[in-house]
Amino acid sequence: MTDALLTERTDQVVTWTLNLPESRNPISDDEIIDALVDAVEAANADDDVRVAILTGAGSAFSSGGNVKHMRDGVGMFGGTAAELRQGYRRGIQRIPKALYHCEIPTIAAVNGPAIGAGCDLALMCDMRLASTTAVFAESFAKVGIIPGDGGAWLLPRAIGLARASEMAFTGDPIDATTALDWGLVSRVCEPDELLAQAHALAARVASNPPHVLRMTKRLLREGQQQSLESLLELSAAMQAIAHQTDDHHEAVDAMLERRPPRFTGR
Numbered sequence: 001m002t003d004a005l006l007t008e009r010t011d012q013v014v015t016w017t018l019n020l021p022e023s024r025n026p027i028s029d030d031e032i033i034d035a036l037v038d039a040v041e042a043a044n045a046d047d048d049v050r051v052a053i054l055t056g057a058g059s060a061f062s063s064g065g066n067v068k069h070m071r072d073g074v075g076m077f078g079g080t081a082a083e084l085r086q087g088y089r090r091g092i093q094r095i096p097k098a099l100y101h102c103e104i105p106t107i108a109a110v111n112g113p114a115i116g117a118g119c120d121l122a123l124m125c126d127m128r129l130a131s132t133t134a135v136f137a138e139s140f141a142k143v144g145i146i147p148g149d150g151g152a153w154l155l156p157r158a159i160g161l162a163r164a165s166e167m168a169f170t171g172d173p174i175d176a177t178t179a180l181d182w183g184l185v186s187r188v189c190e191p192d193e194l195l196a197q198a199h200a201l202a203a204r205v206a207s208n209p210p211h212v213l214r215m216t217k218r219l220l221r222e223g224q225q226q227s228l229e230s231l232l233e234l235s236a237a238m239q240a241i242a243h244q245t246d247d248h249h250e251a252v253d254a255m256l257e258r259r260p261p262r263f264t265g266r
Helices: 030-045 067-072 081-090 094-100 117-123 151-159 161-170 176-182 191-206 210-223 228-243 246-257
Strands: 005-010 013-018 051-056 106-110 127-131 135-137 187-189
Touching (some): 013 030, 030 051, 117 151, 151 161, 176 187
Parallel strands (some): 051 106, 127 187
Antiparallel strands (some): 005 013
């Protein structure tokens, strides 16, 4: 267990808080990488968890890579070109893989600057809310490197190729209002309202059957890559499972009886 990532559970919602505020929550060190991967694995294994919120402690969401470690050539930034390649593969690239395969819906509550890999970390989540103090920058070019954590795959899918290219080629930041206009986030709120808004959204999601949430997320993921025919086949198989669950029968009964449903995850 590490203090670099705080985990808090409220009913069916888990909140992960990057907790290195003095260094603006970098995510390139093994401690935080391991903690994020472990947190996702724990959520995947717990059928009672339905939604995860990811946020940062202090004034920043995440500064991305540790620039001082880049300068000093330590940690994942040390060694020969071959060693650096393995450092990325065995280091920070574990985060996008983990979050991509996170079975539950995820919400990024972006409380401040999300820079470089920190911007990409927000993009790894399914939904994104931003504080008015948030800024987003795909700023790798500013420090003479490329997006090494999947940003070139994530960003165009979120805002389109032209705007992603503008962000990646200039490295310039955009503010929360622009992020909302471009579709990078779905909502902007005042700083003191951000977590409340994220938890309200999480509660709306968590009110639905947990197995349906996990299967729907898988379909959304697969839909980014598969043909329509392949996705329809997968949808038919998952739908057959959904129709056999107690939660489906409870949902239909509750709708017909005009009462709130009571889902059990069975």
